[in-house]
Amino acid sequence: MRFADIDSQGHVNNVRFLDYLEDARFGMFAIDLHNAGEEPFKGLVVTRHEIDYRRPLGFRPDPVRVETWVEEIRPVRFTLRYEIRDDDQVYVTAMSVIAAYDVERAAPRRLSESELTYLKHFSV
Numbered sequence: 001m002r003f004a005d006i007d008s009q010g011h012v013n014n015v016r017f018l019d020y021l022e023d024a025r026f027g028m029f030a031i032d033l034h035n036a037g038e039e040p041f042k043g044l045v046v047t048r049h050e051i052d053y054r055r056p057l058g059f060r061p062d063p064v065r066v067e068t069w070v071e072e073i074r075p076v077r078f079t080l081r082y083e084i085r086d087d088d089q090v091y092v093t094a095m096s097v098i099a100a101y102d103v104e105r106a107a108p109r110r111l112s113e114s115e116l117t118y119l120k121h122f123s124v
Helices: 016-035 113-121
Strands: 044-053 065-073 077-085 090-102
Touching: 016 044, 016 065, 016 077, 016 090, 065 113
Parallel strands: none
Antiparallel strands: 044 090, 065 077, 077 090
16 A cells, blocks of 8 residues: 555545556466466456445555455456455455457457466466
8 A cells, every 4th residue: 555545535545446456466467477487468458347345445554455366267358356455354345357368469369278277276
């Protein structure tokens, strides 16, 4: 959490939660794969976000975490679910639909077998 994330009412601005979700996705698809010695996902685009704000989150020294898991996997897209929380409270629940995208062709693509295998590791 950054002090700049706080709005005039003293809590995290609703738009900043999208940044937190993005950070969690980046960690899941770039950092984790890189640490595993594999090529990170290339050409993923967000096609939908949905956020439910459960309670205000004010600036605080203690961190919150973004728990992230895969809810649904299809040949061209998958759905992520999130909770932004601490040990006691859930502040936000959210979901994102992510589509595989071929940047060179500017068109959707199918998820590769290695991408599907990786996603299944986070599936509930």
